[in-house]
Amino acid sequence: MEKSLPIPKNFSLSLLRSETARRLLAFGALIILIIAFSLLSENFLRFNNVIGIFIATAVNGVLALGVTFVIITGGIDLSIGTVMTFSAVMTGMFIAKWDMPIAVGVMGGILTGTLAGFTNGVLISWMRVPPFVATLGMMYVAKGLSLILSELRPIYFYDTPLFREIAMGNHFNIFGQSFDITYRGYDIPNAIWILFAAAIVGSFLLSKTILGRYTFALGSNAEATRLSGVKVNIWKTAVYTVCGTFAGLGGVLMASRLNSAQPALGQGYELDAIAAVVIGGTALTGGEGTILGTIIGAFVMSVLANGLRILSVPQEWQIVVTGAILVVVVYIDIVRRRQ
């Protein structure tokens, strides 16, 4: 049945006012940073540096992807940093301590994140623990468990050189078949492809599936969603589970990149991820947000860190600048929306 939809005159205008404009803002910030740094330092746009930026974005980007879902529902997940570490440690336990195949270790690591996220979801949905508190608790629990399991020492993957290839190699090795994915002779590490694949999956989930629809609905008006007969507890749990799964993937990537699981690492990563999401135009009040925005936000964070390092800005000042930029970008967005 063909039907024509009446298109109001201000339709494109309203579109511009909403998401597109928000995305352009973060994108604009990214472009400005790139131009500024490339003018200030000729090393900035060198191939190896660009690849370095991408690799640095991979872990934070994957974490940010997951937490985007949670933030759109109006919630928060503070546990993703240490859950990432916990997943990395679990991967290390599987592979290095218990001598399991790499695939088992990878799956085990990711599922560790899934389980942590699911636990968060159950606490928040059914037991009504506020997201901030539930995930704060999970943050500590995951951190503690990482330290206990690893006995406070990093777990190295020296015996399984293939593990490092997951993030840093430039080919996939599936069922003994090797797929080269070098591009015009340049080496592009897998971590970057994994980030983009994760982003595509995330974007698909958010915009095309029922899970995505309810993610937005929950953040927009949870009570109305409930009264519409949506089983909000289940979907909220699903959202936190998705977030945990991305954190698990982040943990595997992290372990692979460092060729070790570092149990003391992780705290603070959740805030970097949340910052990326916010820079990307997702409102902490819930109801709106995009995956593309989050990816751009993650790149803003890593370009900033990389550029300032190249310019030999002391690390403590890098942190100050990052904080300032975060607030400025969000403030500009508020001013723009007021108009």
Place this chain on the structure above:
Amino acid sequence: MSDTLVLMEGIEKSFPGVHALSQARFELLSGEVHALVGENGAGKSTLMKILAGIYSKDAGHITFKNRPDVHISSPRAAQNLGISMIHQELNLMPHLTVAQNIFIGREPRRRWNFMVDDKKTNSMALDYLQMLHLELDPRIKVSELTVAKQQMVEIAKALSFNSDVLIMDEPTAALTDTEIDELFGIIRSLRQKGVGIVYISHRLEELKKIADRITVMRDGNYVNTVSAATAPIDQIISMMVGRTIYEAAPELPEANTQPIVLEVKNLNRGRLIKDVNFHLKQGEIVGFAGLMGAGRTEVARAIFGADPVDSGEIYVEGKRVHIHHPCDAVRHGIGYLSEDRKRYGLTLSMDVETNVVLASFRNFLGALGIVKRDKTRIVAQNAVEMLSIRTPSVQQKARNLSGGNQQKIVIAKWLTADTKILIFDEPTRGIDVGAKSEIYKLLNELARQGKGIIMISSELPEILRMSHRVIVMCEGRISGELNIADATQEKIMYFATQRANGGSARADVAAAD
């Protein structure tokens, strides 16, 4: 045709501290519009929320389509039975589109039952919108619609369930007359199809037009069911309140000779407020009439400093004042009672006492900024007594009081803050008849005490009954001003629909006279 669709008997429901329903009963036939009336707190909404699966009953029986003792455990269960409810506070997801809102929870799916089929959602939504004769793009976000349009989306959503029972809680509260007529047309056509409609409303005059039977509730009890066609409104009202109603004619102006307390000159704010000029005298009630979106609330908020203005001058008692923030307005003795008292007028989670002194805390501060609780308590208790606010104590949370009593708390707040000018924005919206007349009495009393009062209202009888002078707005402009002696509903409506390019309104009316 007229089978019994729903029979609720002996329904009991208690909330912490409140016995909301006792032995409540209700009967709905198919093809009937059955109005449910009663004061706020009478239990109408609670009873219907039980039917819609939002609350569970403590005791009692529900028979639905001759099935005895049906158990309605959730909103979804109710919807599956064919019972939908349109809530007073709109239950929409503002960030989602019209179509997404209509089909929330029942999205047409594709592949693996996991992907949503947006194309199908949109085209199905369009069907229902066209059924309502609404020219609305289903892809537009709900946050961009007017309240009236949002309400229509709610109705389209309820229609899409093919419900046998449709419960409407105050559906016309935010609609204009044309929109109400449209709504009534839809209700009638649904009735013809055999749908049973429960219609909760405070606007009794509407019920005559649309309802077949009227059930009256009071204090959680069933009072009576009468035929809408034959029962006089007075009788319904006395059943609702169980006491006589204050019905005095407006006290006519002594305001003419009084000094001017507020003068607004050339107020402008974008397209919302265009060159607004008016004045307000001591002891005068000026009614602001107009259609929804005419800019009345915007003017009030601008005077109160809640929104920035482009230009304009405000004089309080002849002195030019600069109001950039609500606290400036309070300092100059202006109080604003928002139409949405739950959002802007009250801190619902705090007690009556705190709410009463909220705007005047600085009068109750001791050394080091410590609040003198003994004093605030006395002030609050006095206010409770003076305005006869029905609350167990001043420690009661504002949330637990009825709409009328909440409104009185807001009034108490501004009286405590010692205001000279009070702006009432829809002071009786969502308030039952009994509490309404108490609010009217209060307004008159305040005017007699010499307060200048601006009353924004969309109910013309209210405007005509309360005001000394009526200012009519349209599209951000003041399109007419009437003395109460000359004012009629027709004249007000004439000005209210006087668009900018329609020539000089005043001249036209003069000619018409």
